[in-house]
Amino acid sequence: MSFNKKLGSYPGILITISLTVALFLIGFCGWIAISSKELIKYVKQNIEIQVYLERDLGKDELAAISKKIESFGFAEVKNGKPQITLTSKEQAAEIFYKDTKEDFKDVLGDNPFRDAFSVRLKEENITEDKLVLIKTEIEKIQGVFEVEYAKDFLKGIISNVNKVYKVLALIVVIFFVATLLLINNTIKLALYSQRFIIRTMQLVGATDFFIQKPFLIKGFVQGLIASIISIILIFLTKYVSTSQIDGLNLIQNNTNIVLLFVILLILGPTIGVLSTFQSIVRYHKMDLDKLY
The missing domain is CATH 3.30.70.3040 (Alpha-Beta Plaits)
Incomplete structure (x- = not known):
């Protein structure tokens, strides 16, 4: 039994773009957080x-x-x-x-x-x-x-460090939740156009895994592409910023930035696969009348 890997009119580009934007915003906030931490560390080391x-x-x-x-x-x-x-x-x-x-x-x-x-x-x-x-x-x-x-100077630094981290952490959490909601809704809409294909395959005896497999693979690939593009965009943003702003290169922790890129590389495919799986499962158990 074969299956059309193009998945009909499945709007993969829209999903990839949405996920790329969301991952870029998460990664950008992560880079700002890393740079802020290194700035505080640099200041402290020279006190x-x-x-x-x-x-x-x-x-x-x-x-x-x-x-x-x-x-x-x-x-x-x-x-x-x-x-x-x-x-x-x-x-x-x-x-x-x-x-x-x-x-x-x-x-x-x-x-x-x-x-x-x-x-x-x-x-x-x-x-x-x-x-x-x-x-x-x-x-x-x-x-x-x-x-x-420098008591007042140090007090200002110490008191503001936690505030900066809390604000950045809150922004990252907001972007992450927004990403999940956005991608979930986008994938649900995308799979809605495939609901009759899914039901047809069920009627001819296809297993759940066989039906899910091409969608999950596509979700993984879309997430991976989005991760790679967002990493490239963050790298370019970092490169331009450090070349234009004097002293910014002194507070770049390449080890933590690489770790951030690895997290984004894992996060994209994970969100793509999980969101796709969550959305496609609902069509396996949906009544025929509700498909219309």
């Missing part, structure tokens, strides 16, 4: 706390303070070396002069700056509670005058 020291400390005392800070395990480690940098008061004075072109010595007659350690923290330590703990612990060290960090 430092300033440990201002008492005046007139010797080299041994400075080394001891550095070792003590290192022992807490708060500092980021790069190439096996904790990211703790000493800026002497002389260096601070030079930086101030370069930035302002003002010589404070003419007014104050002395260098008002202090020696200070700049400590780059591990990303997991960039939370309000941990920063307060770090500040308290370091200020207990003998020879430390004060610990400062």
Whole structure:
């Protein structure tokens, strides 16, 4: 027994286009979410706390303070070396002069700056509670005058991170639900034009699987094509955006983006097959009168 693989006037192009648009929107939101996460990570990795020291400390005392800070395990480690940098008061004075072109010595007659350690923290330590703990612990060290960090800036970042993720997650869920409803309705309408072919095959003794097979294969192929097209569109969008917007390439996590593409590649055929199966099953059990 043979079956026409073209499935009559089955509107496959419409289904493929609808699924492509939906998958592109889901993938685009996913890319924005990944980029946002990487942006926050990049900002956090470049945040430092300033440990201002008492005046007139010797080299041994400075080394001891550095070792003590290192022992807490708060500092980021790069190439096996904790990211703790000493800026002497002389260096601070030079930086101030370069930035302002003002010589404070003419007014104050002395260098008002202090020696200070700049400590780059591990990303997991960039939370309000941990920063307060770090500040308290370091200020207990003998020879430390004060610990400062961009409190308001960090608070803004930390408080807004969850908001961004929640909004993006909500958008992705909305698009996903809309995709299911859209594709389900489109496939139902498409299969409606095939209802008499399905009933005719039942009458001549075709099994359910034999009837479903060409529709399911077509649903799989349509989903696969939609996934590939949406991935290409997202890749082109990413390429154009990173080439036109300075610094955007610094927050691209290629591993996560590849994972996103894999998810889209699986999601398209899965939606195509499941939606087709759900829609075609209802015609197997439908009364003849209802077919008209």
